[in-house]
Amino acid sequence: MKNYISRREFLKRISIGGSAVFVPLTFVRDRLDDTTFILYSNDAERDIRELTKAICRDFGLKAKFSGHKIDLDGSHRSYRAIFFQEIFSGVKPDLTIVQSDEVIDPSKSGMKNVRRFLHSLRKGKPSRHKIWISVKRRNILNILAGLEPNTNKVEIFANGKKVEEFDILKNYREIVVNGYAGKTVLENRNGKVRIVESACKHRNCIYEGFRTHGKIICAPNKVYVKLPDYNNIDAVTL
Amino acid sequence: MNRKLAIVFFLSFLLFCDSSKRFETFKYTHFALGTVIDITLLVESKNADRVSCEDTAKAIARKVFGLFDKIDSTFYEGNRKSKIYQFNTNLPENRFLSVSYNLLSLIKRGIEISRKTDSLFDITVGTYLPLYPFDKERKYSPNIDSLRFLSGFTGFQNILLDTENYRIARKNGYLRLSMGGIAKGYAVDKAINLVSKYSIIKGAIVNAGGDMGLLPRADGKPWRIGIRHPRKPGELLGVVEIKKGAIATSGDYEKFYILNGTRYHHILNPKTGLPAYKCQSVTVIAPNAETADALATGLFVAGIRKGKKILERFPGCHALWVDSLGTVYTSKGFNKFLSEKSW
Numbered sequence: 001m002k003n004y005i006s007r008r009e010f011l012k013r014i015s016i017g018g019s020a021v022f023v024p025l026t027f028v029r030d031r032l033d034d035t036t037f038i039l040y041s042n043d044a045e046r047d048i049r050e051l052t053k054a055i056c057r058d059f060g061l062k063a064k065f066s067g068h069k070i071d072l073d074g075s076h077r078s079y080r081a082i083f084f085q086e087i088f089s090g091v092k093p094d095l096t097i098v099q100s101d102e103v104i105d106p107s108k109s110g111m112k113n114v115r116r117f118l119h120s121l122r123k124g125k126p127s128r129h130k131i132w133i134s135v136k137r138r139n140i141l142n143i144l145a146g147l148e149p150n151t152n153k154v155e156i157f158a159n160g161k162k163v164e165e166f167d168i169l170k171n172y173r174e175i176v177v178n179g180y181a182g183k184t185v186l187e188n189r190n191g192k193v194r195i196v197e198s199a200c201k202h203r204n205c206i207y208e209g210f211r212t213h214g215k216i217i218c219a220p221n222k223v224y225v226k227l228p229d230y231n232n233i234d235a236v237t238l
Numbered sequence: 239m240n241r242k243l244a245i246v247f248f249l250s251f252l253l254f255c256d257s258s259k260r261f262e263t264f265k266y267t268h269f270a271l272g273t274v275i276d277i278t279l280l281v282e283s284k285n286a287d288r289v290s291c292e293d294t295a296k297a298i299a300r301k302v303f304g305l306f307d308k309i310d311s312t313f314y315e316g317n318r319k320s321k322i323y324q325f326n327t328n329l330p331e332n333r334f335l336s337v338s339y340n341l342l343s344l345i346k347r348g349i350e351i352s353r354k355t356d357s358l359f360d361i362t363v364g365t366y367l368p369l370y371p372f373d374k375e376r377k378y379s380p381n382i383d384s385l386r387f388l389s390g391f392t393g394f395q396n397i398l399l400d401t402e403n404y405r406i407a408r409k410n411g412y413l414r415l416s417m418g419g420i421a422k423g424y425a426v427d428k429a430i431n432l433v434s435k436y437s438i439i440k441g442a443i444v445n446a447g448g449d450m451g452l453l454p455r456a457d458g459k460p461w462r463i464g465i466r467h468p469r470k471p472g473e474l475l476g477v478v479e480i481k482k483g484a485i486a487t488s489g490d491y492e493k494f495y496i497l498n499g500t501r502y503h504h505i506l507n508p509k510t511g512l513p514a515y516k517c518q519s520v521t522v523i524a525p526n527a528e529t530a531d532a533l534a535t536g537l538f539v540a541g542i543r544k545g546k547k548i549l550e551r552f553p554g555c556h557a558l559w560v561d562s563l564g565t566v567y568t569s570k571g572f573n574k575f576l577s578e579k580s581w
Contacts, residue, residue, distance in 0.1 A: 201374055211472045212472040214466070214471075214472060236448075236465070237450055237486065
């Protein structure tokens with residue numbers, strides 16, 4: 001029996017329904033470990049509710065959002081959403097979303113109190129899956145430079161010609177373009193784009209991973225993906 | 239009386255509005271020097287329609303791209319037609335190869351920067367590159383013994399320059415030049431020079447894979463340049479506001495692979511041949527892109543403590559380091575350019 005779900009698997013399953021769960025939030029930018037996310041938001045409670053709803057919608061689950069808002073040391077707040085149906089095969093269903101004002105590493109001992117608190121909420125039964133979400137307040141830099149793109153347009157150029165154009169916020173899709181050396185396969189998911197396969201030998205473009213802004217370049221295959229620009233920024237030095 | 243005055247003010251305001259200059263921004267992209275070249279052109283559109291402005295901007299961009307292609311075919315070691323490729327692959331020991339004046343002077347300037355940076359920036363670092371599988375599908379770690387062996391053959395002292403007849407030679411058959419740390423900056427400076435000759439252009443950014451040259455905006459506003467976060471793709475570390483000059487970043491995230499938990503990237507220590515490990519990225523603001531490009535590489539290898547000492551030898555240059563733990567350090571002058579920061 002699998003007690004642990006990887007981030008990759010979680011994201012894979014979460015987009016089964018075809019709707020990009022994180023798109024309405026568009027704040028999930030990074031993670032520290034497999035089940036930790038950083039959420040940039042000014043209204044974390046609303047966004048976590050949205051996330052819960054989206055998970056329920058995608059998996060056909062009923063959720064009870066208890067909305068507990070209890071201060072732990074004046075800084076930590078917890079929201080609890082328990083799913084009643086099975087999410088992952090063979091695993092007793094339950095899932096807890098924990099929100100914190102600080103970046104949490106669940107493996108660290110400093111979180112013992114939070115874990116104990118959560119366990120007590122479950123009446124001695126620890127939840128199998130936890131999504132730890134660290135909330136960061138949006139600052140001017142994020143608003144101006146990072147989080148809100150000018151447009152959502154993604155343009156793909158191959159051999160100097162524009163071959164594809166689409167909206168970054170659209171549902172999951174795979175795009176295949178013919179470059180100088182062969183095919184390049186791109187993936188658009190959850191408001192992010194990455195190169196999955198490439199005919200180049202470098203593979204540097206694949207190592208780049210998901211991107212939300214700027215550009216993805218595959219120089220040997222002469223494929224250039226122009227992602228939404230940063231707001232109020234003329235250029236970015238790489 | 240007051241009404242008349244108001245009307246006069248209103249009319250003069252309208253006149254002022256009519257004569258005020260408007261700027262149109264055009265962006266173009268091209269592949270050269272193994273990277274993407276982005277050009278942003280600011281064109282004055284006073285009494286002229288957008289279409290004609292766009293045509294002019296396009297024609298200028300085409301000329302700039304032509305310049306990059308020319309530099310690519312002579313200076314870029316990845317281009318088989320280039321002199322550097324010939325030097326690296328076919329040239330026997332101590333035999334001279336005729337080169338252009340521009341290439342010779344660029345090599346000389348590269349050597350000059352090598353001396354100033356205590357050989358932490360070195361164009362002969364290309365000697366080690368065949369040991370790294372950056373261009374190969376199967377990734378492996380470089381052979382340490384081979385690196386150690388080659389370290390005896392690197393160094394700018396092993397380049398022979400014949401400045402009178404414009405010729406270069408290598409003292410040993412292992413020596414290879416890598417102009418990647420300086421050629422992009424050189425090309426950017428040339429491009430900015432070319433663009434500045436057109437009076438219709440009221441500001442420009444030439445960006446060759448992160449090495450940027452800036453032509454001042456006619457409206458007096460600074461250019462806002464974002465600095466990429468070395469570990470969070472898509473996020474910015476900060477924003478700097480610069481009116482003119484150049485800015486370049488060297489990072490360990492551009493060309494790399496991770497094997498058994500070790501990150502092998504393309505910025506190598508010229509003395510050991512191993513990837514420099516002290517920083518994640520270094521951003522340099524300098525009067526020209528060539529210096530900015532080379533210095534960013536040199537300071538990346540040097541780290542913070544030594545880098546600050548080296549920086550003092552380059553007047554008008556400022557730097558920002560992100561060390562291997564992600565901590566950000568800046569030189570004294572850098573902060574006055576910082577408009578926003580996320581650390």
